[in-house]
Amino acid sequence: MATEEERKRKRPLVDFSDDDDEDEEVQPRKKTVAKADMARSCPYLDTINRQYLDFDFEKLCSVSLSHLNVYACLVCGKYFQGRGKSSFAYTHSVQMSHHVYINLNTLEFYCLPDNYQIIDASLEDIKYVLRPTFQQEQISLLDTSSKVSRALDSTTYQPGIQGLNNIKHNDYMNVLFHAFAHVQPLRNYFLSEDSYSHIKPKSGDRLFTLVQRLGEVFRKLWNPLNFKSHVSPHEMCQAVVLASKKKFQITKQGETVEFMTWLLHSLHQGLGGSAKENTSVVSNTFQGSMNVHSRKLPMTDNPDELKKLMQEEEYKTTTQKVPFFFLTLDLPAPPLFKDEFDANFIPQIPLLDLLSKFDGTQEKEYKSYKDIRMKRFEVTKLPPYLILVIKRFTKNNFFIEKNHTIVNFPIGDLDMAEFLSSDPAVQDAHPHTKYSLCANIVHDGDPGAGKGTYRVQLLHKGAKQWFELQDLHVTNLLPQMITLAEAYIQIWELDTTSEE
Missing domain, CATH: 3.90.70.10 (Cysteine proteinases)
Incomplete structure (x- = not known):
């Protein structure tokens, strides 16, 4: 049987009583509170320079070029990886005395080299610029608000x-x-x-x-x-x-x-769309359909042989339903000679004349390496937003030529009714056929890919104002000026409010 002295020697050096347990719980709680207080009273917030913050560029460390765990310095705007003692962000904070950083993925703010998280309501604007978000209520007001920022x-x-x-x-x-x-x-x-x-x-x-x-x-x-x-x-x-x-x-x-x-x-x-209709927001918005009537031309000038070939199955007219995201309009060939005043004459043509390609009656010859076909087109489904491409460039063996013909078009009330198929089912499916222009893309300068410049003319519905944008240049635009440019791509919105 152990003596009292032996029992004392076997006792632990530290005696964990209930009071001591309470003290151990209180201690980390005090540290947490102190850290939170520091987070909410960071002394370096006034060093942030919002003028230097640009979150539009690729989120890569400026030193390692890694996209993992990247932080932005809110003093100089540069990106650095990590925040540990051996990281590039930590080194930058010590060398430059730049202390406030944001994690570009988690949107959390940190003070380096002390390495504590910053929680402050004054930083919310930086979060929003880095990752803007829109609620449905905000989105619904975009086309009615004319507020300037x-x-x-x-x-x-x-x-x-x-x-x-x-x-x-x-x-x-x-x-x-x-x-x-x-x-x-x-x-x-x-x-x-x-x-x-x-x-x-x-x-x-x-x-x-x-x-x-x-x-x-x-x-x-x-x-x-x-x-x-x-x-x-x-x-x-x-x-x-x-x-x-x-x-x-x-x-x-x-x-x-x-x-x-x-x-x-x-x-x-990318949105999971398939060949079927209405499988993504892209097809829901832009996809229409047309009937393409095609007949093969015989390669002979002999009348008797021609008559015989026309009876064969491969030379009979076939009809195929084809989906489209946009309609291509063909410009007539420009004049070859100068006018009587020895000046280059720029012809003009109404948009409706170009659209007559899709009235179901006009035929056009199409050559391929296999055969020559005559085709005519008729629209069977109009999309909510109609994209028109005015074909201005033609290629030959030597160069690319640009057609400068001016296309005259209305800003609103473009009626596509006459280009719809006469099928009663198609007619019944289209109670609205009038469109209004919402975007006009213009090509200026030399012809062909790789040359010239582009600008776009847009209608801001909220402001009820047309604007022209060319890269960083933004100017107000009078609607009358839109038709004077060499329109290349147009986007038209179906008007479902007008009475037919």
């Missing part, structure tokens, strides 16, 4: 009408980003991230990244609380380069119609 440099801008940086040669992309940002169903869809958050992309899905980046551009263009009055589409352009496998680049001028065709189909696929 003010940037940090005291310049004013209209949300939705902000210049886009031309990084080098991406103006052919910028005009489309602007135009699509004013197509109401497309804009409303992309302003709310919840619209496509349910889509589960495959690993490394570059098309879904394209979807996300376009949503970011739209939200920045419509952000009423931007620090500056322009937006850089750098990340969106990078996504385009990767998704197109460098077919469309920032460093080389591209062709807008070709880019638009690729972009519409890529967004449609």
Whole structure:
């Protein structure tokens, strides 16, 4: 049996009583409170320089070029990786005495090198500029609000009408980003991230990244609380380069119609769309359909042989239903000679004359390496937003020629009724056939891809004002001036409020 002295020797050196347990619980609680107090009273918040903050560029560390765990210095605006003692952000904070940082992914603020989180309501505007969000109530008011916003440099801008940086040669992309940002169903869809958050992309899905980046551009263009009055589409352009496998680049001028065709189909696929109708917001907004009546021409001038061939099955007229995202309009050939005053004459033509291609009666010859066919077209379904492409460029063996013919068109009340199929079912499905112009893309300068410049003319519904945008340049525009330009791509909105 152990003596009292032996029992004392076996006792632990520290005796954990209930009182001591309470003290141990209180101690970390005091530390937590002290840390929270420090977070809410950071002495370096006044060093933040919002003038230097630009979150439009790719979220990469400026030293390691890594996209993992990247922080932005809120004093100089540069991006650095990590915040541990061996990280680039920590080193920058010590060397430059720049102490306030934001995690570009979690949107949490930290003070370095002390490494404590900052919680302060005055920083919410930085969060919103980095990642703007829109509620459905806000979105529903965009087309009725004419409120002007003010940037940090005291310049004013209209949300939705902000210049886009031309990084080098991406103006052919910028005009489309602007135009699509004013197509109401497309804009409303992309302003709310919840619209496509349910889509589960495959690993490394570059098309879904394209979807996300376009949503970011739209939200920045419509952000009423931007620090500056322009937006850089750098990340969106990078996504385009990767998704197109460098077919469309920032460093080389591209062709807008070709880019638009690729972009519409890529967004449609990235959103899970299929060949069926109404499977994405893209097809819901832009997709129409037409009947294409086609007949093959015999390759003979012999009347008897011609008559015999016309009875064969392959030379009979066939009809195929074809979906479309846009209609291509053919301009008549420009005059070859100068007028009587020895000046170049620029012809004009009404838009309705160009649209007669789709009235179901006019035939046009189409040559291919296999055969020659005569085709005529009739529209069977009108989309909510109709895209018209005026074909200004023709290629031959030597060069690309641009047709400068001016197209005369109305700003509103473009009636597509006469181009619809006479099928009663088609007629009944279209109680509204009148369209109003909402975007007009213009090509200026030399012909062909890789040359010339692009600008876009937009209607801001809330302000009831037309604007012209060319990269960073934004100007007010009189409606009468729109028809004087060499229109290239037009977007028309179906008017469902007018009485037919």
